[in-house]
Amino acid sequence: MRDIQVLILMGSTSDRPVMEKAEAVLDAFSIPYKTMIRSAHRTPEATVQAIHDAEDAGCQVFICAAGMAAHLAGVVCSKTVKPVIGVPIASGALQGQDALLSTVMMPPGMPVATVGINGAKNAALLAVQILAQNNPKLREQLLADRCAQAEAILAED
Numbered sequence: 350m351r352d353i354q355v356l357i358l359m360g361s362t363s364d365r366p367v368m369e370k371a372e373a374v375l376d377a378f379s380i381p382y383k384t385m386i387r388s389a390h391r392t393p394e395a396t397v398q399a400i401h402d403a404e405d406a407g408c409q410v411f412i413c414a415a416g417m418a419a420h421l422a423g424v425v426c427s428k429t430v431k432p433v434i435g436v437p438i439a440s441g442a443l444q445g446q447d448a449l450l451s452t453v454m455m456p457p458g459m460p461v462a463t464v465g466i467n468g469a470k471n472a473a474l475l476a477v478q479i480l481a482q483n484n485p486k487l488r489e490q491l492l493a494d495r496c497a498q499a500e501a502i503l504a505e506d
């Protein structure tokens with residue numbers, strides 16, 4: 350695996366349309382990342398291998414998206430001490446309510462930072478904020494983004 354700072358994992362290719370929003374944010378901030386399809390239930394061994402490979406490649410933050418009984422972020426958390434951000438995906442009969450609870454309700458000692466249902470953009474921005482702790486240029490870019498958001502709102506008047 351080439352050098353990366355963020356690994357995006359998602360449980361299925363059906364999650365891809367949502368997670369493209371996370372990729373767009375990381376592209377906008379020029380963050381090197383890799384996206385892989387890995388499932389906590391369907392490909393458990395390959396999921397653990399991806400975590401090890403990503404850490405060897407310099408990964409600092411994991412973004413894990415899954416729907417239904419969404420255990421991907423929790424499993425990744427169990428295998429790394431890097432920050433893990435969970436994205437509950439709206440899929441299946443409960444449209445993300447199940448994934449939200451499965452992702453956010455981690456046992457004490459196993460933290461997953463969970464964004465809202467389909468919150469791929471916020472997941473990526475949180476990853477950038479984590480990386481910005483040791484990167485003044487990224488911090489400046491984030492501040493500029495906040496200013497742009499405020500200006501856009503005010504321009505709506």
Ligand code: RP5
Nearest residue numbers: 360361363415416417438440
């Ligand atoms: C989860 O089950 C995936 O993350 C996806 O959101 C959901 C449905 O998967 P597919 O049946 O579309 O592959 O594991």
